[in-house]
Amino acid sequence: MSTDAHQPQGWPAAYDRIVLDEAPSTMTEALARAPSLSRPAWIMAHRQTAGRGRRGRAWADPPGNFAATLVLREDDPRRAALRSFVAALALYDTVAVLGARPEGLGLKWPNDVLLNGGKLAGILLESLPGGALAIGVGVNLRHAPEPERLEQGSLRPVALLHETGAAVPPEAFLDHLASAFDMREGQLATFGFAPIRTAWLDRAARIGQPLTARIGPREVRGTFETVDEAGNLILRTPRGREAVAAADVYFPEGV
Template identity: 50%
Template sequence: MSTDDNAHGHWPEGYARVVLDTVDSTMAEAARRAPDIERPTWIVAKTQTAARGRRGRPWIVPKGNLNATLIFRPEATAAEAAKRSFLAANALYHALSIYVPAEKLSLKWPNDVLLCGGKVAGILLESSGRGPFVDWLSIGIGVNLRHTPDGVTDASFAPTSLREEGGWEVAPLDFLATLADAYATQEAKLLRLGFDRIREDWMHKAARLGEVITASTGREEITGIFDSIDRDGNLVLITGTGPRAIPAADVYF
């Protein structure tokens, strides 16, 4: 294990890094370390044995891809903490655009990054807390840098990888340094300008904005024009019965 903050590229001030060879999942490791963290900490593993995505779905992580979790203590309610998914998406977009043309990238609500229409990265948030503010927040990020996962048959969007789409070769720890710096910039922007600016930046990169999409909540499927995300981060669709604000769903094009 390594905690060297400066071994791979520029590392943002105030953030720690833990590098592991193997772990069940970086999200699980973050939860175990949560009581003892003193500053925002990125946990990255070369290999994960039990990684997961949204709703407990398995996340396949071939060696050479990025598997990382940021854990920290934001002064935020659970609803405010959940908005960090948009900060993470913006940061991923900026980090990936260094290695592949930005016009090939787009952001899919609520927490995916698309490259040439395929899923290249996913974001997963977890938090804990019983008071008005969360005790801690974990942002798990998986990025297909070198390999496209095999055997994914139930995904809404087929996976792809940076390498498959002609992007520059980049090692996971080097990419993490780029991503961590981009994320720190997003936190600074949130502090100075508020979520409205984060939201505006996200929508400039949104996939299928202004087009007809379908959101599946598990109880119903809602089809409408993708109008925006609101100030709470909800997906807003214009349907035949008027606007609908949707807090959680899987989106299909």
């Protein structure tokens, strides 16, 4: 393990940087370390033995992929939810700098980054005791999970190396991501959610197209119209406009 006393050049000064050789998951490390952290901290692991995604699903993490969690102080649940958009934009910015063409990139509500139509990265937000927020980030830098391991209806997984030829070490990705997040977080702090929302919508996948939002056993089918000022997905359905605060989103096959 290393907690860097001298951060790499360009590392945002307000954040600590913790790099682990191995951890059950960086989200688990965030929960354990949050009470002792005096300021925001990125926690990265070169290997996770029990990585997880949304709703407790397993997250495959082969060697060379990226897994990290940012721990912030945030006790306002409404503002905490907006960090998903900040993190998504920071990921988009990072991947674009490191080798992906912007026309191949897209953002999928609420928390995925797409590359060439496949899922490249995911974001997981969890509130921690004591008013902390954990933002988990997983990126397929070198390897994509086997499609048969995925939930039915999920987008095909892709890896940055296979799609672009860019071989990016996880720690180099962390350094770029931390800087990009700091910039987008500064926008949120200074100007509020409006410019973040606009930038996210400019990069959103499938606006104006049909999709399905699954909320537990319930499904809402409609046309993706926008994201509102609270970060809710707005669908145009036969019953009128419907706001969705949290859901798993699926695209129709062949669209």
